[in-house]
Amino acid sequence: MPVTTGDIRDWIQRSGQVLHENNAYLTQLDSAIGDADHGINMDRGFQAVNKKLAGMEEADISTLLKTTGTTLVSTVGGASGPLYGTAFLRAGVATAGKQTLESADLITLFEAALEGVKARGKAQTGEKTMLDALAPAIEAAKQAQAAQASLAQIVQAMVAGAEVGTKATIEMTATKGRASYLGERSVGHQDPGATSCWLLLQALADSIKQA
Amino acid sequence: MPVTTGDIRDWIQRSGQVLHENNAYLTQLDSAIGDADHGINMDRGFQAVNKKLAGMEEADISTLLKTTGTTLVSTVGGASGPLYGTAFLRAGVATAGKQTLESADLITLFEAALEGVKARGKAQTGEKTMLDALAPAIEAAKQAQAAQASLAQIVQAMVAGAEVGTKATIEMTATKGRASYLGERSVGHQDPGATSCWLLLQALADSIKQA
Amino acid sequence: MKKLINNPDDVVKEAMAGMALAHPDLITVDLENQIIVRKNAPIRDKVGIISGGGSGHEPMHGGYVGYGMLDAACPGAVFTSPVPDQMLAATHAVNGGKGVLHIVKNYTGDVMNFEMSAELADAEGIQIASVITNDDVAVQDSLYTAGRRGVGVTVLLEKIVGGYAEAGASLDQVVALARKVNDHGRSMGMALTSCTVPAAGKPTFELGENEMEIGIGIHGEPGRRRTKLTNADDITETLITPILEDLQLKNGESVLALVNGMGGTPLIELYIVYNALQRILKGKAISIARSLVGNYITALDMAGCSITLVRLDDELLKYWDAPVHTPALRWGR
Amino acid sequence: MKKLINNPDDVVKEAMAGMALAHPDLITVDLENQIIVRKNAPIRDKVGIISGGGSGHEPMHGGYVGYGMLDAACPGAVFTSPVPDQMLAATHAVNGGKGVLHIVKNYTGDVMNFEMSAELADAEGIQIASVITNDDVAVQDSLYTAGRRGVGVTVLLEKIVGGYAEAGASLDQVVALARKVNDHGRSMGMALTSCTVPAAGKPTFELGENEMEIGIGIHGEPGRRRTKLTNADDITETLITPILEDLQLKNGESVLALVNGMGGTPLIELYIVYNALQRILKGKAISIARSLVGNYITALDMAGCSITLVRLDDELLKYWDAPVHTPALRWGR
Numbered sequence A, B: 001m002p003v004t005t006g007d008i009r010d011w012i013q014r015s016g017q018v019l020h021e022n023n024a025y026l027t028q029l030d031s032a033i034g035d036a037d038h039g040i041n042m043d044r045g046f047q048a049v050n051k052k053l054a055g056m057e058e059a060d061i062s063t064l065l066k067t068t069g070t071t072l073v074s075t076v077g078g079a080s081g082p083l084y085g086t087a088f089l090r091a092g093v094a095t096a097g098k099q100t101l102e103s104a105d106l107i108t109l110f111e112a113a114l115e116g117v118k119a120r121g122k123a124q125t126g127e128k129t130m131l132d133a134l135a136p137a138i139e140a141a142k143q144a145q146a147a148q149a150s151l152a153q154i155v156q157a158m159v160a161g162a163e164v165g166t167k168a169t170i171e172m173t174a175t176k177g178r179a180s181y182l183g184e185r186s187v188g189h190q191d192p193g194a195t196s197c198w199l200l201l202q203a204l205a206d207s208i209k210q211a
Numbered sequence C, D: 001m002k003k004l005i006n007n008p009d010d011v012v013k014e015a016m017a018g019m020a021l022a023h024p025d026l027i028t029v030d031l032e033n034q035i036i037v038r039k040n041a042p043i044r045d046k047v048g049i050i051s052g053g054g055s056g057h058e059p060m061h062g063g064y065v066g067y068g069m070l071d072a073a074c075p076g077a078v079f080t081s082p083v084p085d086q087m088l089a090a091t092h093a094v095n096g097g098k099g100v101l102h103i104v105k106n107y108t109g110d111v112m113n114f115e116m117s118a119e120l121a122d123a124e125g126i127q128i129a130s131v132i133t134n135d136d137v138a139v140q141d142s143l144y145t146a147g148r149r150g151v152g153v154t155v156l157l158e159k160i161v162g163g164y165a166e167a168g169a170s171l172d173q174v175v176a177l178a179r180k181v182n183d184h185g186r187s188m189g190m191a192l193t194s195c196t197v198p199a200a201g202k203p204t205f206e207l208g209e210n211e212m213e214i215g216i217g218i219h220g221e222p223g224r225r226r227t228k229l230t231n232a233d234d235i236t237e238t239l240i241t242p243i244l245e246d247l248q249l250k251n252g253e254s255v256l257a258l259v260n261g262m263g264g265t266p267l268i269e270l271y272i273v274y275n276a277l278q279r280i281l282k283g284k285a286i287s288i289a290r291s292l293v294g295n296y297i298t299a300l301d302m303a304g305c306s307i308t309l310v311r312l313d314d315e316l317l318k319y320w321d322a323p324v325h326t327p328a329l330r331w332g333r
Ligand SMILES: Nc1ncnc2c1ncn2[C@@H]1O[C@H](COP(=O)(O)OP(=O)(O)O)[C@@H](O)[C@H]1O
Pocket: A030, A034, A035, A037, A038, A039, A041, A042, A077, A078, A079, A080, A081, A083, A117, A120, A121, A122, A123, A128, A129, A130, A131, A176, A177, A178, A191, A192, A193, A194, D079, D080, D081, D108, D109, D110
């Protein structure tokens, strides 16, 4: 079954809940190697997004994603605002005109998001950022697709890839973002942005399972 | 045996030691109902006094006491500086010309000090101040004198009177000095100035015993 | 104790030396006499104005020495009033022939030490007048206490009478205006945390994570009562209520307001308190014509704040607005 | 958490409202767009200057809006860079036809958000230039990090280029001077305690009673290393050494020095640090021509300090001395 507009709307809503529940956890992670606001930022942003989307009953997938992106840009601030904002904006552009998303569309969506984050953040994988959750998630999705997995299985593979990627940030030395100021002292701590990315993908999987 | 110039010098020196040793204790008492400096103030003052007296080998009793008074005024500050300063100044005036002090002289000395403190501080006994150690000490001295006690016994009686008086400040509500701002909350705490007065009398008793 | 200091015994001297180096255009520091004196003092034919008190309240008083405010400040040891020798030396340094005003905060120690210095100056034939500030409404029964403490009004008074003296007023006139400012002003303070006296090395009192002290002074003395920590709006209401009652401000009157930090509270919080204060006063049709928000009379590293209101009239407003140039307060030049 | 606040979510809005009420002669606050704008902006034929960043650094930046400094400030949530909408609204508000300068502290979030706003303004045909401050020598390997952070120099730069813009300089000229100030300035900071982000409710990090963090930024980020707490003289030496190495100051040169408190450290301690700083620089024949000692770029309630030096020449000195009138910095008028 392809992903519907309803699934996307459910995903964004669910993301808001998940990020709200994990506000303190993400902020805690950001305390260790950042400035103790990542959970607060993401929660604020997705609350604004869901308020916005509530008034847009007719929106299609692309509009939902673009609106999420612009709202995140306008309400999150920090590093994560422009990064997640750009990711959703690019995802919206990549899904223009689509009423549903097949596996290939979904991978295209996330690849566009990934490119957006890389361009905006001038970062690569291995620098202990959200990219280290997103990139392996897409890698895992492609492998699953190549192995003829169902769309639901592909999304499950993404979550698993993001989890592995997020855990791998623990051993990394940060070289981008605020954590980079810590140098070696950043080792031993899980990246908050990678963690929120993994949570977002988990929410997507739950939305699809639910549907 | 009457009190000699040497005894007075020993007393002032010993007072410096005792106040130094009790700096933290007196400051602690002042933390509870004041501003946490009484021990620091007294220690600073008597250190300055003893430095000053070290250069005055020929001074008589009156000069020793007056110099103590002026030095305390010039180095202590706070409430205790002018009060103890005035006390010692008046004591010096009251002992002018004396080479030794008999029991009666000693009582005169402390009565002059008491009057000085009362005048400078515009206080009475029962207001939870140093007067509540000094006044009962003098009362006790007079009773001992009336009972034909020796000079040493009279000074012992003063210490005992000061102790009772100091302990009695615990139950008093302060109406003078910084502790008065606390109103009822000052009850249950021993007055730091009464305590330092008791310590000074204890030092005098030790100096005389020693002699 | 975590402080940017060297030896606790050297705190006052080193801070004074630092001030002298930071403001050579405004002040000179006499470390021997432990006083901070306005550059070029004494000013001929101007009433000299000195103040002083324990250290630990920075920028008060040293930060208020300069054009249009104080001619000298006498900092005592931390939280300990200065000694008469300091006030006498300062009096000598600022006596321009028109008399010298001593501004004294009402604390037993300050009053007695200033009194002794005035007796000595008097004996030398110097014309001295003293004005005591006692604006702290937290001290209620002045019959059973050493009387209301001098707190926030002191800063505002020093500015206003400093402007008046600069304009050429006589000692009597300056005294009269000082009394008026004091009569027209009231303050109340609160603490979120204790302060730590450097020589003592540990907090003067302990407050639980959910407690605050209401009605504190500026020396880490415990306040009138300890209550449950509430929010900025409630705290502002608690502080302002007794001030308004005591001052009996009427509809349409205007005030000079000081929202003062105790040293450890950041400016962002003080503006929140100021916001609440404005709302409350607006509800009573009292307007804030002038204000100061910041750390002006502190208690070392204590977190907390105090509020001061002074009822304004044209005279007070005129000398408040007059130019001032000191390390901590500057406008008009 | 002990703070003078109401709801943590309302901290920034209420503090901004308080600022607006306290300084109606200098600024207006647009709560809708969450920006602080100079009274009477835009100023015709003057380069507009805006800055911004997370809140929690008060008085920066809002306190620097006014004559001779910033035309607008964009405060983000606490420690979170503002969003492009704010910078775009501020750009509109201050654009007097001569272009707009964005002063951006070098943090990933600030840089990206300002960048996005500049792209939007650019698309509208507004002439925009951005200058990034990156003066924090605590960040060493800029190849392996997001680059040196923008800290204390930002304040001094805003004053100097603000004076230049007020004097009629073009956007290109202002940009060139801004780059020069940034190139000539370096900073380093340390913390005695952590700060507490209101929405987080607890300290960002924990420091033992005998520990300090060296090389911290202004967001409660841990520093480069944690060491044993020492005294003010040692700490000053530790902070100033890498600054001097990096700036390569020579005998006889003169500097503008900022001894900055982190929000929870009282002025008396900052003067002690300034005293130590003067002694060290004197030993190297470097003279402090101008200085600021106080809380100018803070990290909420953190106790600690930072030191900033800017190598001075006649041009920098001239615009440093030029009149300024803002809530937090005022001289010459
Ligand atoms: N240049 C970058 N590229 C990609 N992701 C980044 C970059 N810089 C930071 N991040 C991500 O942003 C997260 C921090 O977000 P957040 O705490 O909201 O912003 P800030 O660091 O401004 O406080 C980091 O954990 C990291 O995953």
